[in-house]
Amino acid sequence: MYHYDDYDRALVFERVAQFRDQVARRISGELSEEEFLPLRLQNGLYLQKHAYMLRVAIPYGTLSSTQLRTLARIAREHDRGYGHFTTRQNIQFNWIDLAEVPDILEQLAEVEMHAIQTSGNCVRNITTEAFAGVAADELLDPRPLAEILRQWSTINPEFLFLPRKFKIALCAAEQDRAAIQMHDIGLYLYRDEVGEMRLRVMVGGGLGRTPILGLQIREGLHWRHLLSYVEAILRVYNRHGRRDNKYKARIKILVKALGIEAFAREVEAEWQHLKDGPAELTEAEYQRVAASFDTPPYARLHHTYLEYGTRLAEAPEFARWAARNLQPHKVPGYAAVVLSTKPGPESPPGDVTAEQMEAVADWADAFGFGEIRIAHEQNLVLPDVRKADLHALWQKARAVGLATSNIGLLTDIIACPGGDYCSLANAKSIPIAQAIQARFEDIERLHDLGELSLNISGCMNACGHHHIGNIGILGVDKGGSEWYQITLGGAQGMASALGKVVGPSFSAEEVPDVIERIVETFVDYREGEERFVDTVQRIGLEPFKERVYAKAGEVA
Structure with a gap:
């Protein structure tokens, strides 16, 4: 993984010193809250319902075991013993004392981490998929270009005060596990017929109040032009994006207003001033960064398959976990392991305790190369585990509640913190997630249902990405009460889709029964091993509407 150079270290430590002074001035009253x-x-410091919340960046979702232990220490010493991993590969601490923030930031800086640009109208944390560099279906490793984008965008003065927040994601595999179509800029990296790295560029994606899938603006962009082309897009947005209405300030609104063809012409015209200039990447610079992502010293492990197969045959529960929680690895004898943060109603999705973090850090050292990844789905990933070690790892993970075999299934719920913490939320997310998890605790039933994603957001900001869940749940306010709107048919990946609203919203008490009726309808209409999203696409919403509103005799 990438390690800071002298410039990175100087920048981060100087920012800590600067903010330490600003915090002292706020506490003394010299600065008002508005200032x-x-x-x-x-x-990255928010003022939430009960306390300050600190959001820490995990660039392209990669952590060292040392960094994860530092996060565990912060959770234990400065929070309430846990952290919350988000859909954009950050971690949030929800119970932070303002006076302690500079000390926390200094601890982070000492292990090459920070919270810079995890908030505000700027380029946010650069993300990619959790299996970058190891996925069997990967075309090439997107992390060097992700790191180059991180360095370029961090405290870039031209783009620190954009009309609205700005999110960039990269993908370089046959399957899009980074949800690039839901980002302001989505970049798909591949090789052309002569082996050169090329980029497909999409713009204008985003969820929130106006969910829109990103549209292609450029095909075959040479990798050397990455920064200059992204800069051209940002300049057009900075110049023409709305600043009079924050609900219409995202780039997706500008792209929709101009039309993709007109927007593309603006970008191409701007790019002519930047192309082949100082922002063009060189082979030397790419190799300097790429050297940090060299292939680990993998062993030749073909002989481990026999032992692994024996364990699968002897332990059905282990075999079920292996079927759901392992990702194929590009190196024979290894697997990438997904550790579920969704064991059931006892733990909110994405929450990980300090003790669990320390355990995962230990496993990363014992079973891998000291590296951990954070997935878009709020789970943790150990990217390089020998198949011969999987049974031992599974036993350890099971002992601390990180071995639920539900990856990609109904209870692998994505959820924002919702109204329990967030001052923007219209409704709570966590109790809804827990009630659904309690209803569907039967792991055999979950496996029979197959692939099915359920995402929950507490408000229209859509931090839980409810629009792209096969089942989406949105918290809404009705006369001061919390209600929940249901969408069906959303999907992420190469066949991304936005869910459609089923009908009128439901009370919190009704939601588990509604989900039950949706699932029953799916089972009744399913053909063979058909996935939920495919059934919805085939039969439409009407059968689901009829079932979920039948009890009240309501016609949607």
Whole structure:
């Protein structure tokens, strides 16, 4: 993984010192909360319902075991013993004392981490898939270009005060596990017929109040032009994006208003001033960064298959876990392991305790090369585990509640913190997730249902990405009460789709029964091993509407 150079270290430690002074001035009263607001947001610090929340960046979702142990220490010493991993590969600490923030940031800086640009109208954390560099279906490793984008966008003065927040994601595999179509800029990296790295560029994606899938603006962009082309897009957005209405300020609104062809012409015209200039990447710079992502010293492990196969045959529960929680690895004898943060109603999705973090860090050292990944689905990943070690790892993970075999299934729920913490939320997310998990605790039933994603957001900001869940749940306010709107048919990946609203919203108490009736309808209409999303696409919403509203005699 990438390690800071002298410039990175100087920048991060100077920012800590600067913010330490700003915090002291806020506590003394020299700065008002209004004056302090933009300063704290630049450092990832939010004021939530009960306390300050600190959001820490995990660039392209990669952590070392040392970094994860530091996060565990922060959770134990400065929070309430846990952290919350988000859909954009960050971690949030929800119970932070303002006076302690500079010390926390200094601890992070000492292990090459920070909270810079995890908030505010700027380029946010650069993301990619959790299996980058190891996935069997990967075309090439996107992490060097992700790191180059991180360095370029961090405290880039031209783009620190954009009309609205800006998110960039990269993917370089046959399957899109980074949800690139839901980002302001989505980049798909591949090789052309002569082996040169090329980029397919999509713009204008985003969820929130106006969900829109990104549209292709460029095909076959040479990798050397990555920064100059992204800069051209950002310049057009910075110049023409709306600043009078934050609900219409995202780039997706600008692209929709102009039309993709007109927007593309604006970008191409701007790019002519930047192309082949100082922002063009060189082979030397690419190799300098790529050297940090050299292939680990994998062993030749073909002989381990016999032992692994024996374990699968002897332990059905282990075999079920292996079927759901392992990702094929590009190196024979290895697997990438997904550790589920969704064991059931006792733990909110994405929450990981300090003790669990320390355990995962230990496993990363014992079973891999000291590296951990954070998945878009809020789970943790050990990217390089020998198949011969999988049974031992599974036993350890099971002992601390990280071995639920539900990856990609109904209870692998994505959920934002919702109204329990967030001051923007219209409704709670966590109790809804827990009620659904309690209803569907039968693991055999979950496996019979097959692939089925369920995402929950507490408000229209869509931090839980409910629009792209096969089943989406959105918290809405009705006369001061919490209600929940259901969408069906959303999907992420190469066949991304936005879910459609089933009908009128439901009370919190009704939601588990509604999900039950949706699932029953799927089972009744399913053909063979058909996936939920495919059944919805085939039969439409009407059968689901009829079933979920039948009890109240309501016609949707």
